[in-house]
Amino acid sequence: MLLGCIGDDFTGSSDLGNTLTKSGMRTVQYVGVPDIPALPDVEAGVVALKSRSIPARDAIDLSLKALDWLLAQGCEQILFKYCSTFDSTPAGNIGPVAEALADALSARKVLVCPAFPATGRTIYQGHLFVGDRLLSESGMENHPLTPMTDPDLRRWLARQTKGTVGHLPASAIWGGADSADARLTEEDGKGHRLIVADAVRDDDLLVLGRIADGLPLITGGSGIALGLPENFRARGLLAGNASDWRGQTGKVAALSGSCSNATRAQVALHRETNPAREVTAEAVMAGAVNAAELADWALAQDGIPLIYSSADPDVVRAAQDKFGTDAVAGRLEALFADTASALVAGGVTRLISAGGETSGAVVEALAPDAMQIGPEIDPGVPAMRAGENLVLALKSGNFGAEDFFSKAAWRLEADA
Ligand SMILES: Nc1ncnc2c1ncn2[C@@H]1O[C@H](COP(=O)(O)OP(=O)(O)O)[C@@H](O)[C@H]1O
Numbered sequence: 001m002l003l004g005c006i007g008d009d010f011t012g013s014s015d016l017g018n019t020l021t022k023s024g025m026r027t028v029q030y031v032g033v034p035d036i037p038a039l040p041d042v043e044a045g046v047v048a049l050k051s052r053s054i055p056a057r058d059a060i061d062l063s064l065k066a067l068d069w070l071l072a073q074g075c076e077q078i079l080f081k082y083c084s085t086f087d088s089t090p091a092g093n094i095g096p097v098a099e100a101l102a103d104a105l106s107a108r109k110v111l112v113c114p115a116f117p118a119t120g121r122t123i124y125q126g127h128l129f130v131g132d133r134l135l136s137e138s139g140m141e142n143h144p145l146t147p148m149t150d151p152d153l154r155r156w157l158a159r160q161t162k163g164t165v166g167h168l169p170a171s172a173i174w175g176g177a178d179s180a181d182a183r184l185t186e187e188d189g190k191g192h193r194l195i196v197a198d199a200v201r202d203d204d205l206l207v208l209g210r211i212a213d214g215l216p217l218i219t220g221g222s223g224i225a226l227g228l229p230e231n232f233r234a235r236g237l238l239a240g241n242a243s244d245w246r247g248q249t250g251k252v253a254a255l256s257g258s259c260s261n262a263t264r265a266q267v268a269l270h271r272e273t274n275p276a277r278e279v280t281a282e283a284v285m286a287g288a289v290n291a292a293e294l295a296d297w298a299l300a301q302d303g304i305p306l307i308y309s310s311a312d313p314d315v316v317r318a319a320q321d322k323f324g325t326d327a328v329a330g331r332l333e334a335l336f337a338d339t340a341s342a343l344v345a346g347g348v349t350r351l352i353s354a355g356g357e358t359s360g361a362v363v364e365a366l367a368p369d370a371m372q373i374g375p376e377i378d379p380g381v382p383a384m385r386a387g388e389n390l391v392l393a394l395k396s397g398n399f400g401a402e403d404f405f406s407k408a409a410w411r412l413e414a415d416a
């Protein structure tokens, strides 16, 4: 294993796996920290954790455990993957985990770059944009768990860290790798260890990839990985056969606990022509729905049945005010996890899950050892094989075209 990755959620980890596979690295996603060694042909390993929205101390402990395992597999470089919308709170977990990993690796010049231009996430003058809106006006300010109310990454990150935060501006990156590297060294000289890097197009990420060659620790969204495989390829270290995918026929079902704008539009379109069943927070908290019954309903449907709790921000806020944010999230995630298990036990072979926390709960319940990354469904979302007869699509909240659910069902079925 050459590149060791620690993902702070499961959809995000599959997004990273997608980028690395497309760029030619043989990549496997692990469900939590494995307790056995990786297979010898794995070139990039992504340890997926559900550590984005847990207490910072727990996120640090889990991430350091993942780091130990990855180093034991021989990794030369570590990538800490978080969300392209920098999902975090003033308490963490991006800053505390990045600093803990940097301490453990004695790393300096740690890039912080969540940019993912293919999905509209760009960084300019240290500010994160989603499309043509600042992060804090993009809908992410209403996220149920990590409302993003400040688009200045330097300021937001500084609230989470012990050390100061530097900046690698676009002007230095547009001058090419030498200019970017010189500026990175300058920021390091000023004592900044975590350095927010601007990036507005893939070419900028490729420059960052070049200056990241040899750095022990990099952090960012999946975009920051774009240029990394080339560094290993240039040294003749890649075998050149990143994926051998086969599709999976059989029963399909979709689950959605994401309340993000894109998912709500996908749910709205999907339910026009497919069986769909809403699960409200009220019903879950009252114990009025259960996983076995939901799964039975889905298994009896034709088409691509969808079970969803996706709701508008005011509905979500009202439920959180009434029951408590963590309580609602915990009960919903547990319900989706149990429903996923019942669906697979009932014969579902293609499962689609929307939402990072939701997918984390679902995959932890299904507990595959490792997941093979297959072809891309939409930018940032790959098809994945999780067992002999089970394939999955884990969709990040804001990713995917409006017809994502039907597109995913088809892509999971088709051979490469
Ligand atoms: N109707 C709802 N009311 C309150 N919270 C909800 C509702 N539906 C989902 N949630 C919670 O909101 C969170 C959504 O996060 P996640 O699954 O990561 O989606 P995304 O990828 O869009 O961020 C989950 O913890 C989920 O359980």
Ligand SMILES: O=C(O)[C@@H](O)C(=O)COP(=O)(O)O
Pocket (backbone or CB within 6 Å): 009, 011, 012, 013, 015, 016, 082, 083, 084, 085, 116, 221, 222, 355, 356, 357, 380, 395, 396, 397, 398
């Ligand atoms: O970087 C991204 O945007 C995604 O890979 C990701 O992490 C999204 O997280 P969720 O929206 O919580 O699924």
